[in-house]
Amino acid sequence: MAVVLSSTPLFILKTMDTTMTSSKKTSRRLSSGLALACLSSFGAAQETASGRGAISALPAVTVTGTLPDRLEAVPGSSAVVGARQLEAERPYSVREALQAVPGLHVVGEDAFGLNLNIGIRGLDPRRTSRTLLLEDGMPIHLAPYSDPTAHYHTPLERIERVEVIKGSGQIVHGPQTVGGVINFVTRPVRRSFGGEVDLSVGDRNFSRAAGAVGSGGDWGGWLAEAALRRGNGSRDGSFHRIRDASLKTEFDLGDKQSLRLKFGYYEEDSKFGEAGLDQARYDADPYQNAFRNDVFELERTAFQAVHSFDFSDTTRLATQVYYQKTDRASYRQLDAIVEADADGVEAEKEREGLRFDEVGTDGAGLVAGCPEDIDYTVPNGFEQFASLCGNQMRPRSYEFYGIEPRLEMQHGAFGLRSELVAGVRLHHEKVNRKRYNGATPTAREHSPGTGLRDEFDIETDAVAAYVQNTFYAGNWSFTPGVRYESYRQKNRITQDEFAPVTPGIETSQRNNELLPGFGLTYFGLADTTLFAGIHRGIAPPRPDANLPPGDADLQKVDPELSTNIELGMRHRPRQGVQLEATLFQIDFKNQILPGYAVGLGQTFANAGRTLNRGVEFGSRIDFGRLQGRPHNPYLTLSYTSLFTARFDSDLLTPDFAPGEDETTVFANARGKRLPYAPRHLLSAGLGYEHGSTWDARIGLTHVSEQYTDALNTQAPAADGQSGVIPSYTTLNASFNYRLKPQGVTLYLSATNLTDKRYLVSRVNGAFAGVPRQLYAGARFSF
Numbered sequence: 195m196a197v198v199l200s201s202t203p204l205f206i207l208k209t210m211d212t213t214m215t216s217s218k219k220t221s222r223r224l225s226s227g228l229a230l231a232c233l234s235s236f237g238a239a240q241e242t243a244s245g246r247g248a249i250s251a252l253p254a255v256t257v258t259g260t261l262p263d264r265l266e267a268v269p270g271s272s273a274v275v276g277a278r279q280l281e282a283e284r285p286y287s288v289r290e291a292l293q294a295v296p297g298l299h300v301v302g303e304d305a306f307g308l309n310l311n312i313g314i315r316g317l318d319p320r321r322t323s324r325t326l327l328l329e330d331g332m333p334i335h336l337a338p339y340s341d342p343t344a345h346y347h348t349p350l351e352r353i354e355r356v357e358v359i360k361g362s363g364q365i366v367h368g369p370q371t372v373g374g375v376i377n378f379v380t381r382p383v384r385r386s387f388g389g390e391v392d393l394s395v396g397d398r399n400f401s402r403a404a405g406a407v408g409s410g411g412d413w414g415g416w417l418a419e420a421a422l423r424r425g426n427g428s429r430d431g432s433f434h435r436i437r438d439a440s441l442k443t444e445f446d447l448g449d450k451q452s453l454r455l456k457f458g459y460y461e462e463d464s465k466f467g468e469a470g471l472d473q474a475r476y477d478a479d480p481y482q483n484a485f486r487n488d489v490f491e492l493e494r495t496a497f498q499a500v501h502s503f504d505f506s507d508t509t510r511l512a513t514q515v516y517y518q519k520t521d522r523a524s525y526r527q528l529d530a531i532v533e534a535d536a537d538g539v540e541a542e543k544e545r546e547g548l549r550f551d552e553v554g555t556d557g558a559g560l561v562a563g564c565p566e567d568i569d570y571t572v573p574n575g576f577e578q579f580a581s582l583c584g585n586q587m588r589p590r591s592y593e594f595y596g597i598e599p600r601l602e603m604q605h606g607a608f609g610l611r612s613e614l615v616a617g618v619r620l621h622h623e624k625v626n627r628k629r630y631n632g633a634t635p636t637a638r639e640h641s642p643g644t645g646l647r648d649e650f651d652i653e654t655d656a657v658a659a660y661v662q663n664t665f666y667a668g669n670w671s672f673t674p675g676v677r678y679e680s681y682r683q684k685n686r687i688t689q690d691e692f693a694p695v696t697p698g699i700e701t702s703q704r705n706n707e708l709l710p711g712f713g714l715t716y717f718g719l720a721d722t723t724l725f726a727g728i729h730r731g732i733a734p735p736r737p738d739a740n741l742p743p744g745d746a747d748l749q750k751v752d753p754e755l756s757t758n759i760e761l762g763m764r765h766r767p768r769q770g771v772q773l774e775a776t777l778f779q780i781d782f783k784n785q786i787l788p789g790y791a792v793g794l795g796q797t798f799a800n801a802g803r804t805l806n807r808g809v810e811f812g813s814r815i816d817f818g819r820l821q822g823r824p825h826n827p828y829l830t831l832s833y834t835s836l837f838t839a840r841f842d843s844d845l846l847t848p849d850f851a852p853g854e855d856e857t858t859v860f861a862n863a864r865g866k867r868l869p870y871a872p873r874h875l876l877s878a879g880l881g882y883e884h885g886s887t888w889d890a891r892i893g894l895t896h897v898s899e900q901y902t903d904a905l906n907t908q909a910p911a912a913d914g915q916s917g918v919i920p921s922y923t924t925l926n927a928s929f930n931y932r933l934k935p936q937g938v939t940l941y942l943s944a945t946n947l948t949d950k951r952y953l954v955s956r957v958n959g960a961f962a963g964v965p966r967q968l969y970a971g972a973r974f975s976f
Contacts, residue, residue, distance in 0.1 A: 283928055296776070301319045352380045436462055523590070525637075586632070652683070772812075806836065830879040839871035841863045849905060
């Protein structure tokens with residue numbers, strides 16, 4: 195089993211890399227958690243024969259399933275979804291792989307989980323914008339500072355494990371430190387020739403082909419991977435196709451240096467849109483597809499290099515260089531002229547009545563019959579008007595690069611054994627955002643009648659510095675740390691048909707934030723670790739929304755800040771029993787809200803306060819280990835109770851009458867429950883491992899009732915965009931059978947086993963959860 199570090203301070207761990215030749219087996223010192231693993235995890239945490247590592251002067255650390263057996267000196271809650279768990283569960287997408295992690299609310303809008311929506315401890319899950327996503331320590335949001343949305347995540351085929359950090363140690367990462375850090379760790383390079391081929395097919399036109407091959411020797415190693423995945427989406431007529439390729443190399447440059455390089459290419463071609471259904475159509479058939487011409491396309495290229503230099507056995511400098519370029523475009527059918535982008539009543543009025551022929555390049559207009567608005571209270575039909583009203587186009591380009599040297603050192607300052615991590619990151623990103631209106635449902639940027647609605651260029655320059663030190667004193671560890679973020683954002687307008695703004699106008703602002711953190715751990719009790727932590731979190735403002743050029747009423751919009759506190763315990767009373775419990779609080783201040791909500795004329799403003807409080811539980815019991823037997827029935831359980839998730843400041847919210855899209859009535863949302871913050875999250879699994887030959891598992895996931903707007907509206911709105919989301923429970927199952935002499939693994943998997951119909955989101959309309967998905971496959975190793 196891999197030695198996986200689910201920790202937040204830096205302490206030194208020694209593992210033996212058994213993939214090297216016998217003459218080159220050497221002990222490697224690795225930093226815990228995401229300290230060094232985030233910089234050099236592709237290749238750093240290799241699987242070991244014994245599955246155990248040794249912490250200097252501390253008991254051993256191993257990982258079994260989702261929770262570590264022993265995690266002394268870890269000041270914060272964390273979780274690891276390891277290779278063993280991923281194989282046992284056979285998740286259909288990353289969404290299923292993460293939904294069992296305590297505190298994580300994963301909302302699925304599409305069958306493949308491509309538009310990843312993760313909310314941690316009650317924070318808004320929309321596009322995972324409050325959570326830092328990393329791949330081998332490299333940020334993978336579209337633009338980490340200016341547009342932290344998740345339209346890409348590491349494909350399952352390349353994932354070795356997933357690390358989740360929610361405690362104070364996340365301040366050494368950034369910029370998003372409000373909710374937590376999720377790091378997708380990819381598989382290490384090979385040190386001898388070998389590989390695998392993985393083929394699977396299923397219902398709903400699903401097919402997948404993945405392969406990996408690599409080799410190496412005394413000099414280092416390499417690994418090449420490729421995957422093609424395709425299948426139907428959640429709605430009738432929707433379809434997804436994913437292509438992914440990666441090349442990873444590692445060079446041992448003598449006894450003290452190493453260099454790791456990784457190149458990646460990813461492409462998504464989906465016949466699927468982001469618009470949901472109105473309530474009448476959802477009630478009639480939640481999987482019907484009114485917008486059959488909707489398309490989403492994405493292309494990503496990425497590069498990462500990590501150079502590591504060991505000054506001594508106790509001091510290492512690891513320098514990371516990274517680059518990512520993403521081009522994404524969405525094409526969305528329209529069914530009316532009005533474009534209601536949920537920017538508030540006034541913003542909607544400004545757009546009302548705008549026809550495409552008013553901005554068209556050749557004067558071509560809509561086909562006669564496109565309505566000014568859709569009356570959702572009667573069944574006048576998307577289908578009736580969708581062919582008459584053209585489309586919206588959203589082509590966008592994102593590019594960023596950076597460099598991050600990080601020093602890790604074991605020392606004895608103040609007479610205490612200590613470990614230090616300190617680093618600096620320079621980061622630059624550029625974003626180009628365009629919006630077009632097309633005259634036909636299949637129009638593209640250069641089609642006749644297409645008009646450029648607006649174009650913006652956004653740039654961000656950021657400098658971050660951090661230092662964190664863990665002191666060990668007897669049975670205690672103390673981990674103080676601080677992060678400094680300084681960034682300047684610019685938003686320049688090229689064209690805007692909806693605002694009388696001279697092209698070339700630019701707005702900019704600089705923010706400087708000091709983010710302290712402190713963790714405390716006590717491991718003096720037998721088989722028990724107690725931990726506590728507090729840290730300041732940050733979510734930078736988005737320039738596209740919060741720095742609009744030409745807004746005469748613009749005032750500075752500061753970043754959103756939070757104070758995160760947690761208190762927890764990890765307990766391992768017997769071999770085969772793992773328990774963890776954490777109390778948490780997120781006091782969110784400075785939240786960015788629409789200006790009208792707080793009585794200001796500008797588009798957005800700082801004024802919001804929210805409070806989240808709850809408790810998380812995680813456990814695994816291996817009954818075979820308890821009895822010392824090779825065959826192992828096991829039980830896993832994770833539960834989150836979010837007993838407080840409320841608005842704590844005055845928030846004026848439009849109160850629409852049924853069937854109306856305009857109002858002069860505002861209600862105060864103070865004290866109301868936060869949208870998309872379910873009170874209860876439950877995941878349970880029951881499995882059986884028959885030695886190493888076969889295993890089977892059945893799992894259950896429950897999500898309680900959720901509100902979808904600030905006023906906690908109960909009744910569904912006619913357009914499907916507000917109203918309660920009822921609670922739902924789904925089942926999944928998996929089976930693996932291994933033919934060891936042949937190097938073959940046969941497997942079966944089922945998601946939403948009972949084919950339950952359930953609602954998961956009302957953003958832009960009602961979205962149904964993924965229907966039942968069955969698939970079978972075989973993996974051939976050589």
